[in-house]
Amino acid sequence: MLYLYAPQDMVRYQHALQQALPQHKVQCWPEEVAVGQVDYAVVWNPPAGFFNGMVNLQAVFVLGAGVDRILKRDDLPSTVPIVRLTDAGMAQQMLEYVLYGVLHVQRQMGQYRRQQTLRQWQALTALSAGQTRIGVLGLGEIGGWVAQSLAAMGYAVAGWSRTGRQLPGVQDYIGEAALPDLLARSDILVNLLPATPQTRGLLNAYLLSRLPSGAALINAGRGEQVDEAALLGLLDSGHLRFAMLDVFEVEPLETVHPLWSHPSVLLTPHIAAMTQVQPAVAQISANLQAIKQGQLPHGLVERERGY
Amino acid sequence: MLYLYAPQDMVRYQHALQQALPQHKVQCWPEEVAVGQVDYAVVWNPPAGFFNGMVNLQAVFVLGAGVDRILKRDDLPSTVPIVRLTDAGMAQQMLEYVLYGVLHVQRQMGQYRRQQTLRQWQALTALSAGQTRIGVLGLGEIGGWVAQSLAAMGYAVAGWSRTGRQLPGVQDYIGEAALPDLLARSDILVNLLPATPQTRGLLNAYLLSRLPSGAALINAGRGEQVDEAALLGLLDSGHLRFAMLDVFEVEPLETVHPLWSHPSVLLTPHIAAMTQVQPAVAQISANLQAIKQGQLPHGLVERERGY
Numbered sequence: 087m088l089y090l091y092a093p094q095d096m097v098r099y100q101h102a103l104q105q106a107l108p109q110h111k112v113q114c115w116p117e118e119v120a121v122g123q124v125d126y127a128v129v130w131n132p133p134a135g136f137f138n139g140m141v142n143l144q145a146v147f148v149l150g151a152g153v154d155r156i157l158k159r160d161d162l163p164s165t166v167p168i169v170r171l172t173d174a175g176m177a178q179q180m181l182e183y184v185l186y187g188v189l190h191v192q193r194q195m196g197q198y199r200r201q202q203t204l205r206q207w208q209a210l211t212a213l214s215a216g217q218t219r220i221g222v223l224g225l226g227e228i229g230g231w232v233a234q235s236l237a238a239m240g241y242a243v244a245g246w247s248r249t250g251r252q253l254p255g256v257q258d259y260i261g262e263a264a265l266p267d268l269l270a271r272s273d274i275l276v277n278l279l280p281a282t283p284q285t286r287g288l289l290n291a292y293l294l295s296r297l298p299s300g301a302a303l304i305n306a307g308r309g310e311q312v313d314e315a316a317l318l319g320l321l322d323s324g325h326l327r328f329a330m331l332d333v334f335e336v337e338p339l340e341t342v343h344p345l346w347s348h349p350s351v352l353l354t355p356h357i358a359a360m361t362q363v364q365p366a367v368a369q370i371s372a373n374l375q376a377i378k379q380g381q382l383p384h385g386l387v388e389r390e391r392g393y
Numbered sequence: 394m395l396y397l398y399a400p401q402d403m404v405r406y407q408h409a410l411q412q413a414l415p416q417h418k419v420q421c422w423p424e425e426v427a428v429g430q431v432d433y434a435v436v437w438n439p440p441a442g443f444f445n446g447m448v449n450l451q452a453v454f455v456l457g458a459g460v461d462r463i464l465k466r467d468d469l470p471s472t473v474p475i476v477r478l479t480d481a482g483m484a485q486q487m488l489e490y491v492l493y494g495v496l497h498v499q500r501q502m503g504q505y506r507r508q509q510t511l512r513q514w515q516a517l518t519a520l521s522a523g524q525t526r527i528g529v530l531g532l533g534e535i536g537g538w539v540a541q542s543l544a545a546m547g548y549a550v551a552g553w554s555r556t557g558r559q560l561p562g563v564q565d566y567i568g569e570a571a572l573p574d575l576l577a578r579s580d581i582l583v584n585l586l587p588a589t590p591q592t593r594g595l596l597n598a599y600l601l602s603r604l605p606s607g608a609a610l611i612n613a614g615r616g617e618q619v620d621e622a623a624l625l626g627l628l629d630s631g632h633l634r635f636a637m638l639d640v641f642e643v644e645p646l647e648t649v650h651p652l653w654s655h656p657s658v659l660l661t662p663h664i665a666a667m668t669q670v671q672p673a674v675a676q677i678s679a680n681l682q683a684i685k686q687g688q689l690p691h692g693l694v695e696r697e698r699g700y
Contacts, residue, residue, distance in 0.1 A: 175521070178521075178522065178547065179519075179521075182496055182499070182500060182522070183500065185492065185496060186493065186496040186497070186500060186502060189489055189492060189493040189496070190493070192489070193489060193490065193493060193664075195493060195659075195661075198659075198660075198661045198662075198664075199659070201662075202653060202659070202660045203654075205648050205653045205654075207644075207645035207646060207662040208662060209662050209663070209664045209667070210664070212486075212664065212667065214482070214485075214486075214669070215485065215489070240485065337514075338514035339514060341512050346509060346512045347510075347512075352502075352505075352506070352509070353505075353509045354502075354505050355505075355508070355514040355515060355516050356516070357500075357505075357516045357517070357519065360516070360519065362521070
């Protein structure tokens with residue numbers, strides 16, 4: 087039996103999963119089920135105690151790319167394989183989100199918006215794509231796709247990852263020691279890192295101030311990776327001129343948080359890349375079949391690595 | 394002798410032209426010159442009477458893609474060939490501009506901006522690229538590049554032109570009779586038509602109201618092609634939900650114009666695609682050499698067609 091918990095679109099997921107996996111009965115939280123008979127769980131941030139008693143659980147499929155929250159749980163034995171989504175339509179959405187932020191900065195759309203409110207007709211100097219240096223942190227399936235697509239559009243892209251990754255048109259920066267150099271050459275820093283103990287708090291005041299004066303930050307990775315107080319300080323001083331933020335240390339962002347009203351901040355409620363039902367279910371059912379045939383699923387999480 | 398008039402970057406154009414064409418003396422307006430000895434003119438909107446007395450003029454090179462203004466002049470004999478820029482870095486800039494508007498609509502960035510001012514944390518349903526139907530009016534070098542690039546990014550693109558143009562991934566709509574159909578299937582209408590007598594006033598109240606309810610308009614063609622009063626009416630009624638406008642019936646846009654402060658309008662001062670010195674000069678010097686060798690230059694304007 088497959089047990090499902092999805093905070094949104096639960097019924098659509100149930101129907102799609104049942105259709106893709108007719109040999110499994112798909113049941114939804116909070117239906118009462120015999121927990122000992124749950125073979126597979128498909129979840130996004132289920133309530134505490136959700137996994138209690140699931141002694142026959144063969145695998146957990148996470149309805150997203152980030153597994154930081156599920157790895158912290160105490161109701162899930164460390165022997166149960168966790169499988170995350172590796173793209174499922176999210177890379178394209180992430181590219182769209184990042185591209186909007188890049189164009190907003192490169193084409194000075196914030197300044198034009200201010201001029202519009204003042205009824206000022208004034209052309210501004212724009213950098214070409216080739217003059218716009220973008221640094222992408224995280225070169226997994228999503229970050230790699232974003233970096234490579236921006237490079238194909240003519241931007242000067244460098245990418246940073248733990249172990250390096252050769253991508254067409256993307257300058258490769260490898261390991262922690264190379265991070266300050268990548269920041270120093272990035273007019274726009276795009277954070278797409280996975281949430282791991284190593285990336286937590288990574289973008290602190292010291293590193294953020296390595297960005298060139300007038301640089302911009304796009305954060306669609308995880309909120310915990312950026313020191314929000316340091317970011318606010320650098321935006322206030324003008325060292326950073328713009329931040330587009332989709333993720334925050336605490337979500338939903340607290341109503342009193344100063345980021346809401348900062349004039350240099352564009353803020354979205356964790357929507358950069360949303361899981362889509364059809365591609366997610368296709369990936370989960372393919373992975374479930376793989377596991378049943380004794381193969382490794384795509385997106386199997388290495389717990390010690392954190393993704 | 395080559396005589397130059399550029400409203401911006403005159404000195405940079407002079408140096409670049411002189412370097413590219415060492416056998417020609419390059420002089421700038423308002424230097425006094427023997428007008429009878431001007432062989433070539435390189436101009437963008439020169440003052441009235443600029444061409445008076447240029448009896449030996451071999452060709453006029455326009456520092457832009459649009460030639461509507463120069464075709465209306467009474468100081469330029471109709472026998473002098475006019476050569477316009479056909480890309481010169483403008484297609485890429487136009488793609489950037491249009492893409493920003495497309496992403497703004499598709500990813501509901503205007504609504505997120507409003508939510509931010511209200512400190513509302515609320516995810517909205519987003520259409521995928523494939524669900525977003527874009528109609529591009531004008532499939533010349535710029536419009537064709539934009540249509541084809543959007544199609545390559547996964548958008549559902551249809552293109553409209555006078556004579557048709559097969560472009561990969563772009564549905565082809567041909568001729569005036571097909572225009573209402575193209576509009577009826579366009580969630581986002583992108584106007585990139587050249588300014589000609591035929592396109593003047595084309596997007597009137599009747600045609601604009603053929604767009605589906607909730608559609609958006611991006612106009613980076615010419616202001617005279619869109620009935621601004623009709624557009625304002627459709628924005629006020631909510632039939633159109635957004636307009637991104639770079640061009641206007643009168644430029645600079647009059648300070649009292651209601652478009653400046655309309656909540657559904659994003660407005661820029663004719664900056665979507667600005668001529669860049671280096672590619673423009675490279676194209677002009679290549680075309681000048683072609684003319685001297687008796688070949689047809691790229692971008693030779695057909696006066697009766699208007700581009």
